Amino acid sequence: xxxxxxxxxxxxxxxxxxxxxxxxxxxxxxxxxxxxxxxxxxxxxxxxxxxxxxxxxxxxxxxxxxxxxxxxxxxxxxxxxxxxxxxxxxxxxxxxxxxxxxxxxxxxxxxxxxxxxxxxxxxxxxxxxxxxxxxxxxxxxxxxxxxxxxxxxxxxxxxxxxxxxxxxxxxxxxxxxxxxxxxxxxxxxxxxxxxx
Amino acid sequence: xxxxxxxxxxxxxxxxxxxxxxxxxxxxxxxxxxxxxxxxxxxxxxxxxxxxxxxxxxxxxxxxxxxxxxxxxxxxxxxxxxxxxxxxxxxxxxxxxxxxxxxxxxxxxxxxxxxxxxxxxxxxxxxxxxxxxxxxxxxxxxxxxxxxxxxxxxxxxxxxxxxxxxxxxxxxxxxxxxxxxxxxxxxxxxxxxxxx
DNA sequence: CCATTCATGTAATCGGTTACATGATTCT
DNA sequence: AGAATCATGTAACCGATTACATGAATGG
Numbered sequence: 105x106x107x108x109x110x111x112x113x114x115x116x117x118x119x120x121x122x123x124x125x126x127x128x129x130x131x132x133x134x135x136x137x138x139x140x141x142x143x144x145x146x147x148x149x150x151x152x153x154x155x156x157x158x159x160x161x162x163x164x165x166x167x168x169x170x171x172x173x174x175x176x177x178x179x180x181x182x183x184x185x186x187x188x189x190x191x192x193x194x195x196x197x198x199x200x201x202x203x204x205x206x207x208x209x210x211x212x213x214x215x216x217x218x219x220x221x222x223x224x225x226x227x228x229x230x231x232x233x234x235x236x237x238x239x240x241x242x243x244x245x246x247x248x249x250x251x252x253x254x255x256x257x258x259x260x261x262x263x264x265x266x267x268x269x270x271x272x273x274x275x276x277x278x279x280x281x282x283x284x285x286x287x288x289x290x291x292x293x294x295x296x297x298x299x300x
Numbered sequence: 301x302x303x304x305x306x307x308x309x310x311x312x313x314x315x316x317x318x319x320x321x322x323x324x325x326x327x328x329x330x331x332x333x334x335x336x337x338x339x340x341x342x343x344x345x346x347x348x349x350x351x352x353x354x355x356x357x358x359x360x361x362x363x364x365x366x367x368x369x370x371x372x373x374x375x376x377x378x379x380x381x382x383x384x385x386x387x388x389x390x391x392x393x394x395x396x397x398x399x400x401x402x403x404x405x406x407x408x409x410x411x412x413x414x415x416x417x418x419x420x421x422x423x424x425x426x427x428x429x430x431x432x433x434x435x436x437x438x439x440x441x442x443x444x445x446x447x448x449x450x451x452x453x454x455x456x457x458x459x460x461x462x463x464x465x466x467x468x469x470x471x472x473x474x475x476x477x478x479x480x481x482x483x484x485x486x487x488x489x490x491x492x493x494x495x496x
Numbered sequence: 497c498c499a500t501t502c503a504t505g506t507a508a509t510c511g512g513t514t515a516c517a518t519g520a521t522t523c524t
Numbered sequence: 525a526g527a528a529t530c531a532t533g534t535a536a537c538c539g540a541t542t543a544c545a546t547g548a549a550t551g552g
Contacts, residue, residue: 114511115404122411132531145406152512154533175521177531189414196408196415200423202430203403204540205473208311209396210341213465215318218385219392221456227396234398260417260488269409269484276476277401284469291465292456310539328503348540350505371549373503400512 116156117165119146121184121192124166126263130179131157141245142267144274157182165191213288225292232285239278246271312352313361315342317380317388320362322459326375327353337441338463340470353378361387409484421488428481435474442467 123129123137134157135150137143148156157180160166165188168180184192209231216224249257249271253264319325319333330353331346333339344352353376356362361384364376380388405427412420445453445467449460 115402115407116511118411119407122407125411125414130531131533142410145401145403145410147400147402149513150532151514151534173530176529177520179531192411193414196411197419200405200408200427203405204343205341206311206343207341207399209399210466210469211311211315211318212392212396213469214338214341214462215314215321215388215392216465217457217459217462218321218389223393224456231396258487258490260420260490261413263413265487266410266413269412269487270406272483273406273409273480276480277473280472280476284472287468288465291454291461294454294456312539326503327505328501345541346504347506347542369502372501373548375503 114156115146116148116152117160118192118195119143119148120153120156120160121165121188121195122266124182124184125189125192128181128183130171130181132179134182141242141274142270145270160188164188216288216292221292225289228285228289228292232282232289235278235282235285239275239282242271242274242278246275310352311342312344312348313356314388314391315339315344316349316352316356317361317384317391318462320378320380321385321388324377324379326367326377328375330378337438337470338466341466356384360384412484412488417488421485424481424485424488428478428485431474431478431481435471435478438467438470438474442471 119138120134123134123143129137131150131154135148135153138146138148138153157166157168161168161182165185166182167185168182170178171181172178212219246268249264249267253262253268256262256264257268259265315334316330319330319339325333327346327350331344331349334342334344334349353362353364357364357378361381362378363381364378366374367377368374408415442464445460445463449458449464452458452460453464455461
């Protein structure tokens with residue numbers, strides 16, 4: 105009844121809690137995790153992570169232990185508290201609003217009729233390749249996971265299942281995006297048949 | 301050499317220029333357009349649109365005419381200037397950075413192993429339906445466009461082609477999203493076989 | 497009668513990015 | 525010699541959301 109009434113944290117807070125639910129980590133580790141495929145759908149800089157961790161600790165959702173290190177800087181290793189676990193659970197059950205998409209490339213596509221078709225096609229091919237590369241990364245990530253996790257990959261109460269679900273989303277997203285770029289490039293090139 | 305050196309506008313500015321390249325509009329109309337499928341990949345509130353239009357006008361990229369109306373509030377109808385068209389063109393040719401994705405539902409999927417599977421499955425089914433509804437909207441939008449635009453739909457120098465490209469992206473995006481939600485729901489339900 | 501549409505703005509706030517700041521160790 | 529990794533913070537800024545503000549006409 106004390107801290108549960110007001111939704112203490114921003115979405116970033118829950119991203120951090122979700123990572124800490126798996127294992128203890130420092131602010132630095134958390135920031136790294138948000139760069140990897142797993143945190144691919146919620147990015148943050150370290151300058152956002154450290155203050156957020158402080159807020160979560162004030163709210164009693166996480167706690168830290170200072171680890172003194174000889175040849176490296178000391179670090180604060182954070183862990184989830186029982187209240188933190190409860191807050192995470194409550195967030196999972198709450199309604200989720202649709203994200204507002206903002207994609208500059210799609211916005212450019214809307215005005216692409218004003219551009220030089222050949223140059224635009226080249227641009228789209230580049231983006232197709234970028235997304236194809238991301239796709240390949242996710243796919244190899246899933247392969248590795250199969251080796252590591254085995255059957256746990258398909259068990260909804262296993263932490264591996266969470267990674268699995270996110271990777272699947274990444275694979276679908278990048279595949280679709282890459283194909284769209286390719287399709288657009290082909291449309292644009294269709295016009296320029298006679299060029300040498 | 302006067303206004304081209306510094307990239308005057310934010311991405312929102314180019315979104316507005318892209319709309320005005322097709323036809324003259326008021327700030328109100330522009331805000332509405334950003335709610336429709338066409339502006340689906342770059343949303344903005346009117347409180348952002350009006351100041352941005354003022355900035356664009358100061359920079360000489362748009363100009364407005366005041367239209368006095370009898371039974372409705374007067375309005376300012378904006379049009380693209382030559383400088384505005386040039387700025388739009390330059391933006392189209394410039395490099396496009398990848399958007400940082402932020403999707404709360406995918407973030408929840410990462411922690412879904414902590415949730416009740418049945419409740420989580422229900423949640424995912426709901427989202428699958430939402431995205432399926434968006435998909436249907438985009439598909440009917442494309443059908444309507446075929447009727448309106450005909451062959452121009454496939455001509456890269458036609459404004460219809462821009463709409464076409466964005467709708468295709470919307471269709472692919474929503475289909476993939478909806479299918480992922482369905483897949484997840486089925487995985488989660490797979491566990492709960494024995495429940496009455 | 498009340499909500500919605502048309503129409504344009506301003507102000508407060510907040511989440512996120514970029515830049516500032518420090519410093520030891522290890523790799524190239 | 526210089527860059528990268530580990531490690532933690534603060535400060536300035538900017539883009540975006542929510543709320544404040546006004547007001548006539550139309551539709552349910």
